[in-house]
Amino acid sequence: MKGAGAIDVAGLRKVFRHTGGGEAVVAIERLDFTIRQGDMVAIVGQTGCGKSTFLNILIGLERPTEGRVAIGGRTPYGDFDHFRGTLAAVFQQDRLLPWRTALDNVRLPLELLGRAPDEQARRARAWLDRLGLARFERAYPHELSGGMRQRVALARAFAIEPALLLADEAFGHLDEVTSAALRTTFIDLARRQGHTAILVTHQLEEAIDMGGRILVFGRPGALLADIDLHAWPRASVAGLRGDIQRMLQSNAPLKEPPA
Amino acid sequence: MRPDEAIGSETVEALEARAPFRFPREMVVGLLALAVAWEIVSWFVPPFIVPGWGRIFKSLLGLRLDFVLVTLARVVGALVVSFVLGLGLAVAMYASTPVERYARPLVRLLMAVPVVCWILFAVLWFKWVEFRIAFVLVVVCAPVFLVDALDAMKGVSKDLRDMLRSFRPTRVQLFTKLVLPATVPAILTSWKINLSLAIRVVTIAELVGAVTGIGYGLVVAQELFSVSEVFAWTLILVVILFLAEAVLTRVEERILRWRV
Numbered sequence A: 001m002k003g004a005g006a007i008d009v010a011g012l013r014k015v016f017r018h019t020g021g022g023e024a025v026v027a028i029e030r031l032d033f034t035i036r037q038g039d040m041v042a043i044v045g046q047t048g049c050g051k052s053t054f055l056n057i058l059i060g061l062e063r064p065t066e067g068r069v070a071i072g073g074r075t076p077y078g079d080f081d082h083f084r085g086t087l088a089a090v091f092q093q094d095r096l097l098p099w100r101t102a103l104d105n106v107r108l109p110l111e112l113l114g115r116a117p118d119e120q121a122r123r124a125r126a127w128l129d130r131l132g133l134a135r136f137e138r139a140y141p142h143e144l145s146g147g148m149r150q151r152v153a154l155a156r157a158f159a160i161e162p163a164l165l166l167a168d169e170a171f172g173h174l175d176e177v178t179s180a181a182l183r184t185t186f187i188d189l190a191r192r193q194g195h196t197a198i199l200v201t202h203q204l205e206e207a208i209d210m211g212g213r214i215l216v217f218g219r220p221g222a223l224l225a226d227i228d229l230h231a232w233p234r235a236s237v238a239g240l241r242g243d244i245q246r247m248l249q250s251n252a253p254l255k256e257p258p259a
Numbered sequence B: 001m002r003p004d005e006a007i008g009s010e011t012v013e014a015l016e017a018r019a020p021f022r023f024p025r026e027m028v029v030g031l032l033a034l035a036v037a038w039e040i041v042s043w044f045v046p047p048f049i050v051p052g053w054g055r056i057f058k059s060l061l062g063l064r065l066d067f068v069l070v071t072l073a074r075v076v077g078a079l080v081v082s083f084v085l086g087l088g089l090a091v092a093m094y095a096s097t098p099v100e101r102y103a104r105p106l107v108r109l110l111m112a113v114p115v116v117c118w119i120l121f122a123v124l125w126f127k128w129v130e131f132r133i134a135f136v137l138v139v140v141c142a143p144v145f146l147v148d149a150l151d152a153m154k155g156v157s158k159d160l161r162d163m164l165r166s167f168r169p170t171r172v173q174l175f176t177k178l179v180l181p182a183t184v185p186a187i188l189t190s191w192k193i194n195l196s197l198a199i200r201v202v203t204i205a206e207l208v209g210a211v212t213g214i215g216y217g218l219v220v221a222q223e224l225f226s227v228s229e230v231f232a233w234t235l236i237l238v239v240i241l242f243l244a245e246a247v248l249t250r251v252e253e254r255i256l257r258w259r260v
Helices: A050-060 A100-112 A117-132 A146-159 A175-195 A205-208 A233-248 B002-016 B027-042 B053-060 B065-093 B097-112 B115-125 B129-154 B158-166 B171-206 B214-223 B229-257
Strands: A008-018 A026-035 A038-045 A066-073 A089-090 A164-168 A194-199 A213-218 A222-228
Touching: A008 A175, A008 B129, A026 A050, A038 A175, A038 A205, A038 A233, A050 A066, A050 A089, A050 A164, A050 A194, A050 B158, A050 B229, A089 A146, A089 B158, A100 A117, A100 A146, A100 B158, A100 B171, A117 A146, A146 A175, A146 B027, A164 A175, A175 A194, A175 A205, A175 B171, A194 A205, A205 A213, A205 A222, A205 A233, A213 A233, A222 A233, A233 B171, B053 B229, B065 B097, B065 B129, B065 B171, B065 B214, B065 B229, B115 B129, B115 B171, B171 B214, B214 B229
Parallel strands: A038 A194, A038 A213, A089 A164, A164 A194
Antiparallel strands: A008 A026, A008 A066, A213 A222
């Protein structure tokens, strides 16, 4: 697996203009930061802070209005096809193809990459197995529970062993136990694979669980804080939690930087 | 994870145990009641208005049953051609916005022309009878395939499209892995619609110039004032339609077993 390289975000701004006129909506005011290769990053922010828009720009589905996002020096929107096989995303809804079985859903990205059929099947089985779904490979999505479907979606993303793994509120809508279990699986697998992983969430706990870096987004799309948990003494995580809460509520960086 | 698995295994088993056939009691009772009422009416009304079942069955035995095969062959042949044309054009219109902008009004125009007019055009324009019939069927059925397929293609959810695009598919892959399979339910529905449409239209088309087929059989019966024969043909047409729909429904259940 080749690395995706560092992610550079410089002067990023995104404005949505409706085709029928009307007022333009600023989704991202201005973002500047860098994510190193292999970083585990959580982006935390309230609804409307542009975190999903940012992820869509990173995936290459949206074009920045101003500024630039580059992964390893290349822009995901402009050099769209360059990122074939390097990035994979897990979305809020599982987005499984309903006419495909669990196994065939996991095979999908491998098919798109033109892998040999036996390799597709072998890899897809292995990932379903790792996510505890070996018995359900022939089940259709509607036969599976929400948690199981999201695990299939995780298997689909991991199957191509992407250098850059993105998750957009991927566990938030599930019940607490399922969500925590999936989150642990995600973080664990991402860490073991050595991926650069970015988890977008509105839940602070999820962000802290990631255990890497936390980017706190304010509304609309501005960086309130960039916190490295590694540089943070364990004992003061509770205080950090309070600090981030305050930032999110006031939508402004703390006057004094977190102690 | 336990509760998850329980739910999953339960539904998988439920799917496997799904009853393959249920006797349609209500339908049979309803149809029998209608048949009985028909018979009773026939006792009080002259047979050239409402013939009894005895007469109808007698006529049924005397019918040229090869006409049924001829008509069915025309319907199936025309539907296959319509499907290929309709889907082909739908793909072209989906792939290219200018093609869609130019073609859509033309298709709407085609769909606005009444069947009777198409039959008259066919008689005026073409000499060969088989071609006339095929022309009428195709011009009526192909737009239905086209419009339904195109709408379904355009209706594919943005979420699924974005998911697939995040993996960087080629245009062909996006179409074959996502758009086309997502269109299958709509295609099956338009087959059902077109089958009943074609069976009803083919008989009218066969009234003009054909010397075989159920439509021709109907003309002959009418010219001979054989009311029971007209009813016998009608009965056959209705039965064909019911059977064809039943077959298509079974096909649909098989193909769409992934649906809830």
